[in-house]
Amino acid sequence: MAPCPAMPTDLAENQFAIRRAILHLCGQLGWATLNELVLPDGRRADIMALRPDNGLVCIEIKSGPRDFLADGKWETYQEWSDQLFFAVDHGFPLALLPETAGIMVADTGLLPTGLEVIAESAILRDAPQNTLAPARRRKLTHLFAMQAAERLARLNDPAITAALRAARRVE
Template identity: 55%
Template sequence: MCRAATRFCAMRGWAPVHEMPLPNGRRADILALRPDGCFVVVEVKSCARDFLTDAKWPEYRDYCDRLFFAVDLDFPQELLPDDAGLLVADGADAALLREAPEHKLAPARRRALLHRYAVVAAGRLAALSDPASHAELRAALRVE
C-alpha cells in the first residue's frame, strides 16, 4: 500500500518522503510536497485493527494541508473519518475515492516544515550517493 500511495503522489507531481519525522515527535508514513507548496500526509493503514488501535493519526493534521488514508480493497472504509481523504490501493496502484478537505498550515509552520522536509530529504539522498560516509557520520555523531 505504501508503494501504491507513493506512486499516486508521484503521478500527480507530488514529492513524497517516507517515514517523515514531525516536530511533535510523530512520524508520518508519507509526507508529500505538492507543486503549489502545500503538504499532504498519507497515513497507510494495513487493516481495521491498525486503524482502531492507532490514536496518533489526528496529530498529523497539524503538519499538513490535507490528510489522506491509504487502505487496501478489503479495508472497511466506514471506519475512516469523513473529514480525511481516501486512497484505495490495488496492487501497485492507488485510486482516489475521496478528496481530502483543505486546512491550511500557518505560514510560520509551513516554513519550518519545509525546512525540515528539505533537510531530511537531502540527507537521505546524500546517504544513497555515499553510504560509507553517511555511516561514518552517524557513528561520529553517536560518540559525541
C-alpha cells in the first residue's frame, strides 16, 4: 500500500499547494487563470479565472481558519466577479465559510521529497451567480488581458520589460 502524502504544515507552503491544485482544477474546467490580478480598487485577487462563457470567477485561497478570520477584504471581490469561491484544503472547517461564496477543495499533499501530489480537487459548493454590469465586465476583461500580456512579455524578454518600466517612470 502506498503511503498517504502528508499535508503541508507551513501556511505559505499550504497556500502554494492549494493554488497549484486549484489552477489544475480550473484548467480541467477550461478556465483561463491569472494569479494575483490587480483589481481597479487596488486589491489583488488570489486567482481570477475567465470562463469560456466570458464569466469572471474570483478565487480566494485560505490556508487555514486563522487566515480566513483575519481577512475581511474578500467581501469586496464579489463586486469584481460573476462568482466568488474560497479555495481550501481538506482540513479546513467548511462551516466557517459564508453561504455567499462557493467552495473549492484542493486535494494536495507533499511527498517526503517535497514533490506535490495533485489528486482530485473539486467544487464542493457552486457559487451564487452575480452578473456583472457590461461596462464592468469589459473593464475587467481588458484588465485581465493587459496583465496577462505584460506577464508574458516579461517572460519572453525581461530586459525589454525593465526598459519599458524605466521609460514609464520618466514620463
